[in-house]
Amino acid sequence: GNFLAGKFKVAFIPSHEVDESKIEVGAVIQTTPVGMYPNPAELPAGTELLREGMVALDVVYNPPLTRFLEKAQKTGCTIFPGEEMFIRQAAKQFELFSGLPISVKEVRAAWEKIRKYGE
Numbered sequence: 001g002n003f004l005a006g007k008f009k010v011a012f013i014p015s016h017e018v019d020e021s022k023i024e025v026g027a028v029i030q031t032t033p034v035g036m037y038p039n040p041a042e043l044p045a046g047t048e049l050l051r052e053g054m055v056a057l058d059v060v061y062n063p064p065l066t067r068f069l070e071k072a073q074k075t076g077c078t079i080f081p082g083e084e085m086f087i088r089q090a091a092k093q094f095e096l097f098s099g100l101p102i103s104v105k106e107v108r109a110a111w112e113k114i115r116k117y118g119e
Helices: 002-008 067-075 082-098 104-118
Strands: 027-030 055-058 078-080
Touching: 055 067, 055 082, 067 078, 082 104
Parallel strands: 027 055, 055 078
Antiparallel strands: none
C-alpha cells in the first residue's frame, strides 16, 4: 500500500486505522479473494467503510459483480469490477510480452469468447 501511495501521491490508510471523524476516505480497494467463487456470499473487511460518492474497486472477477460491489453500488459508490482490471492488465501484459500493441476492446472480445466457451 505505501509504495503505490507514494507512486500516485495519495494517502494510504489501513482499514483498521480509519477513524471516520478525522480521515476522509475516497476509495476502498478490495484486494483479497473474499467473495470469489465458490464463496460469493462473503463480504471482505473494509465493506463497512463504503459511503456515498466513494470509489469501490474489487479485484475479484468471478463473479463479475461481487457482493462487495453490489453493496457499494447500493450505497452510491462508483464501482470498478475486477473483470475490468483483469482485461486491462491482460492487454498490458500482452504488449509487454509480445511487443505488439493490442486494444482493450480486442482483449475484452477475446475474454467474452472464452467466457461463453466455458458456459
